Amino acid sequence: MYRIIHKEILSESVKLFIVEAPVVARKARAGQFVIVRNDEYGERIPLTIADYDSEAGTITLIFQEVGKSTMQMGTFEVGDSYENIAGPLGHATEIENYGKVVMVGGGVGIAPIFPITRALKQAGNQVISIIGARSKELLFWEGRMQEYSDELIVCTDDGSAGRKALVTEPLKEVLEANRDAAKVWAIGPAIMMKFTCLTTKPFNVPTIVSLNTVMVDGTGMCGGCRVAMEGGARFVCVDGPEFDGHIVDWDILLERMSFYRSEEQLATKQWLDHQCKLDKAAEAAE
Amino acid sequence: MPQKKINPTRTPMPEQPAKERIRNFNEVTHGYSEEMAVNEAIRCLQCARPTCIQGCPVNIDIPRFLAHVANQEFQDAIDVIKKTNCLPAITGRVCPQENQCEGVCVLAKKYEPVAIGRVERFVADWEAEHGKPAAVNPAKPSGKKAAVIGAGPAGLTAAADLAKKGHQVTVFEALHKAGGVLSYGIPDFRLPTDVVRREVDYVTSLGVEIKKDFVVGMAATIDELLEEYDAIFIGTGAGLPWFLGLPGENLGGVYSANEYLTRSNLMKAYLFPKYDTPIAIGERVITIGGGNTAMDAARTALRLGARDSIIVYRRSKAEMPARAEEVEHAGQEGVQFHFLTSPVAYHGQKGRVQSLECIKNELGEPDASGRRRPVPVEGSNFQIEADVIIVAIGQSPSPIIAKTTQIDTGKGGILLVDKETMKTSKKGVFAGGDIITGGATVILAMGQAKIAAAAMDEYLRTGIWEKAEEADTESA
Numbered sequence: 001m002y003r004i005i006h007k008e009i010l011s012e013s014v015k016l017f018i019v020e021a022p023v024v025a026r027k028a029r030a031g032q033f034v035i036v037r038n039d040e041y042g043e044r045i046p047l048t049i050a051d052y053d054s055e056a057g058t059i060t061l062i063f064q065e066v067g068k069s070t071m072q073m074g075t076f077e078v079g080d081s082y083e084n085i086a087g088p089l090g091h092a093t094e095i096e097n098y099g100k101v102v103m104v105g106g107g108v109g110i111a112p113i114f115p116i117t118r119a120l121k122q123a124g125n126q127v128i129s130i131i132g133a134r135s136k137e138l139l140f141w142e143g144r145m146q147e148y149s150d151e152l153i154v155c156t157d158d159g160s161a162g163r164k165a166l167v168t169e170p171l172k173e174v175l176e177a178n179r180d181a182a183k184v185w186a187i188g189p190a191i192m193m194k195f196t197c198l199t200t201k202p203f204n205v206p207t208i209v210s211l212n213t214v215m216v217d218g219t220g221m222c223g224g225c226r227v228a229m230e231g232g233a234r235f236v237c238v239d240g241p242e243f244d245g246h247i248v249d250w251d252i253l254l255e256r257m258s259f260y261r262s263e264e265q266l267a268t269k270q271w272l273d274h275q276c277k278l279d280k281a282a283e284a285a286e
Numbered sequence: 287m288p289q290k291k292i293n294p295t296r297t298p299m300p301e302q303p304a305k306e307r308i309r310n311f312n313e314v315t316h317g318y319s320e321e322m323a324v325n326e327a328i329r330c331l332q333c334a335r336p337t338c339i340q341g342c343p344v345n346i347d348i349p350r351f352l353a354h355v356a357n358q359e360f361q362d363a364i365d366v367i368k369k370t371n372c373l374p375a376i377t378g379r380v381c382p383q384e385n386q387c388e389g390v391c392v393l394a395k396k397y398e399p400v401a402i403g404r405v406e407r408f409v410a411d412w413e414a415e416h417g418k419p420a421a422v423n424p425a426k427p428s429g430k431k432a433a434v435i436g437a438g439p440a441g442l443t444a445a446a447d448l449a450k451k452g453h454q455v456t457v458f459e460a461l462h463k464a465g466g467v468l469s470y471g472i473p474d475f476r477l478p479t480d481v482v483r484r485e486v487d488y489v490t491s492l493g494v495e496i497k498k499d500f501v502v503g504m505a506a507t508i509d510e511l512l513e514e515y516d517a518i519f520i521g522t523g524a525g526l527p528w529f530l531g532l533p534g535e536n537l538g539g540v541y542s543a544n545e546y547l548t549r550s551n552l553m554k555a556y557l558f559p560k561y562d563t564p565i566a567i568g569e570r571v572i573t574i575g576g577g578n579t580a581m582d583a584a585r586t587a588l589r590l591g592a593r594d595s596i597i598v599y600r601r602s603k604a605e606m607p608a609r610a611e612e613v614e615h616a617g618q619e620g621v622q623f624h625f626l627t628s629p630v631a632y633h634g635q636k637g638r639v640q641s642l643e644c645i646k647n648e649l650g651e652p653d654a655s656g657r658r659r660p661v662p663v664e665g666s667n668f669q670i671e672a673d674v675i676i677v678a679i680g681q682s683p684s685p686i687i688a689k690t691t692q693i694d695t696g697k698g699g700i701l702l703v704d705k706e707t708m709k710t711s712k713k714g715v716f717a718g719g720d721i722i723t724g725g726a727t728v729i730l731a732m733g734q735a736k737i738a739a740a741a742m743d744e745y746l747r748t749g750i751w752e753k754a755e756e757a758d759t760e761s762a
Contacts, residue, residue, distance in 0.1 A: 219686065222549075233535070233536055238685070
């Protein structure tokens with residue numbers, strides 16, 4: 001079993017677990033992911049490995065509660081276990097000294113951008129980071145990002161923390177002021193990554209995105225995670241999860257990601273109704 | 287044997303009526319009763335030179351087990367089978383017997399062949415219900431450790447054989463459940479989950495350890511495993527699904543058969559939302575392909591609630607590679623067949639597929655497979671409406687292992703082996719099943735695994751590995 005030994009609430013809907021998964025921890029590297037399953041009824045969900053400690057045999061998982069499975073995960077406490085964790089999966093980020101790099105993390109994407117930022121900084125890069133979220137409550141890890149960035153720009157959609165802007169605004173300014181930027185990494189909601197790529201395209205700066213599509217097995221068996229891009233469809237699980245964002249067909253990706261929306265809404269509603277009944281039963285018992 | 291009057295026809299298999307069974311995932315066939323099994327077994331001529339044994343990829347002593355069944359000695363019958371086949375409840379259900387043992391049965395020249403598969407299944411199910419607990423004959427521990435990659439038919443067979451020889455065996459399985467294609471691919475209505483679990487339990491009862499959630503190549507490479515294990519068997523199957531590469535293939539609602547079947551079988555999406563994994567329930571579902579996987583997908587679609595389930599196959603009925611019984615069952619259940627039809631493009635709106643554009647074919651000269659080649663008829667394009675389209679045109683081996691270790695591969699990424707021993711180009715590493723063929727049957731995979739296990743046993747005992755240069759590295 002994969003026991004949770006630490007839980008942190010990072011923001012309103014974003015939670016962090018440190019989980020015992022020695023097999024994964026031994027080989028994990030920045031940029032890779034795991035497939036987790038909550039319980040015997042659970043679906044297989046890809047989650048980025050936000051951090052790892054090979055000696056302690058633990059990995060750090062961060063997730064945003066967006067539907068039934070992640071809401072259920074959010075109710076797990078220290079001592080609870082995941083039914084399954086398989087990994088590490090996918091290719092690791094290619095870490096080297098590129099010179100000057102720009103890191104863009106949006107919402108829960110701040111979690112996976114952090115270990116890459118740290119690794120790039122440790123490899124000698126000059127790092128400019130931009131992190132953003134809808135509001136202050138959804139931001140986290142400004143301190144950790146600051147520690148490994150030469151410059152950190154924080155922004156929120158509503159201006160409740162940092163600059164009132166989408167990440168693409170400061171990104172454009174940064175690229176205008178830093179024509180020598182060698183590479184951009186962008187991780188966050190698909191729509192954010194799409195517009196980040198549109199922003200970086202005129203500057204002709206290679207932009208790496210980490211895709212988090214629907215998956216089942218995570219080992220190249222189902223093809224459900226396939227993404228259309230120049231040169232044909234690729235599988236996120238075995239060809240990715242990082243890709244050159246400038247060749248991804250974002251519109252097809254966004255459409256594929258919303259394919260199960262009605263099923264997700266149904267499962268979420270059932271879960272919330274169930275939780276509501278549990279709460280009432282607990283109240284009645286008191 | 288005294289002269290006897292042979293019943294020219296096989297004992298019919300009791301099954302759920304088609305109208306009923308398309309509303310559930312329960313097994314289609316109920317299996318023989320004791321009386322039926324005996325009646326079928328006495329049809330065997332007990333040939334002095336039986337052809338059926340050679341027709342069986344794992345060489346079961348078929349006349350002998352049938353003779354035991356005819357005498358109602360069911361325990362003896364299963365003991366005969368289990369000498370060479372550790373998964374009889376599975377092979378009795380999914381083997382293409384018409385091309386193997388039953389195809390070469392002497393009776394088939396005049397009458398219907400003995401229904402060997404059905405009797406095999408009866409005996410295996412009888413054992414599960416009445417038999418003595420699996421006899422674990424504790425071989426003297428060899429002190430050697432073997433790793434088996436993949437808990438599918440090949441891996442389970444190799445693991446069982448190696449354990450019986452006294453080796454300590456660990457199976458590494460990438461998924462959360464053992465069984466490989468038996469768990470993720472073949473639907474419950476053809477091979478119930480309980481049957482697979484029973485056979486996996488038998489293998490673990492021999493002392494085999496199964497480590498799940500372990501993706502070899504990622505969590506540990508073959509080279510790393512070789513530091514801990516004395517020999518390795520790779521049975522990772524053919525998991526990489528093929529797509530047609532046609533316009534519109536990335537529309538929502540277009541699935542690989544692997545994904546569609548994995549969602550339904552392994553993840554139990556047919557019980558959504560009790561189980562978390564969703565699946566698109568199409569009104570009109572098209573499955574592209576003519577193999578067993580295509581039949582499984584098309585029949586799954588009906589059970590999920592599709593009004594129409596349509597098979598599109600580029601050749602004619604005669605060239606279909608699916609098991610005869612599956613094609614027949616699919617037809618009974620109302621699956622519609624469009625033969626001599628090839629897909630050209632997928633069409634849809636707002637990210638969802640709405641139709642499949644096809645072209646009609648004529649049969650031309652035989653191709654490399656010996657089957658007549660389909661030739662498109664120009665201008666014959668037409669559309670078939672569908673909201674779910676399943677691509678079941680085949681698959682190739684998962685590349686993860688070959689990419690993460692130095693090992694010789696052939697066409698389509700198969701591992702190259704010496705067919706006599708199943709040795710790969712890497713010392714101490716053997717392979718069998720779909721990883722060396724690119725996609726065949728459960729029983730062929732098991733046969734190769736048995737050859738490999740025997741050679742592995744010898745290697746583990748002697749430590750002698752002939753030079754790779756001498757190995758015949760022709761693909762199987």
